[in-house]
Amino acid sequence: MKQLLLISMVALAGCGATTQKPIPDDPYYAPVLPEMQPNPVIRSGSLFQDGYAQNLYSDIKAHRVGDIITVELSESTSAKKSAKNEIDKESEVGLQTPILMGSPLTVNGNEVNASIAMENSFSGESDADQSNSLNGSISVHVVQVMANGNLVVRGEKWMTLNQGDEFIRLSGIIRPEDISTDNSIPSTRVANARIQYAGTGAFADAQEQGWLSAFFNSPLMPF
Structure with missing residues (x-):
């Protein structure tokens, strides 16, 4: 894993070094x-x-x-964009006590039954505002x-x-x-x-990410 990370860093550094700037x-x-x-x-x-x-x-x-x-x-x-999503889901399943020989099925004197309840919810919100x-x-x-x-x-x-x-x-x-x-x-x-x-020049270079920061902000990072 360490070797793979090192190779990726070297590759990104090489790509950054070969980037041609306008002249x-x-x-x-x-x-x-x-x-x-x-x-x-x-x-x-x-x-x-x-x-x-x-x-x-x-x-x-x-x-x-x-x-x-x-x-x-x-x-x-x-440009301005906003989005908001909400998802709710509820489900419930119940198993009634079976009837055996005209009498409810029991185990140690307790009726046999079961129930399952599940609830899911999702909420997401995003905003984007840009002007030039x-x-x-x-x-x-x-x-x-x-x-x-x-x-x-x-x-x-x-x-x-x-x-x-x-x-x-x-x-x-x-x-x-x-x-x-x-x-x-x-x-x-x-x-x-x-x-x-x-x-x-110096001011333009100061606004760019270093190759290590670019690696951690790239899609290659799984985290």
Whole structure:
């Protein structure tokens, strides 16, 4: 038993040591830069040429691969759940005195009879209350323009604060119609959104369980 416990601890320690923590400049969140396509200048006498991205009548909203859009984070979730169960069960069985030859059956002058009574009860109650909120902003790149015109966006923001790093990562799909005139969109309008907010460093490490505490709180513990 001691050997099994020691092997389990070593295995958990190895798993914890191989856990990869997020690092800046992840290739998945790297910015997508549009390719420069030279446009031949046609001497037509006009101040503007067809094919140029920006002119007096163009929109500043993001619509191409490599464009940048600001996502306003305004996430708020709240969940509350309560449950209460009560179960009661009673049962009783009685055996009357048998009649033998017209007379009650007796043993040493006492009538033979029996009775069994059983009662079970169970009561359980649970409550859960959780709320989260995230506010701020992050600028992301358009990494793909879908066939229906929707934009796939992805990006990250890293901030070094004292003894650790804080980062925000976001990816999802947005509709060009939801982009406001200042080239921003609320996070509630991002479809299939994946938002990560966490940190690294001494403060983040202090909030994590040690490998021994994780073992005793894991499903492997039978107690």
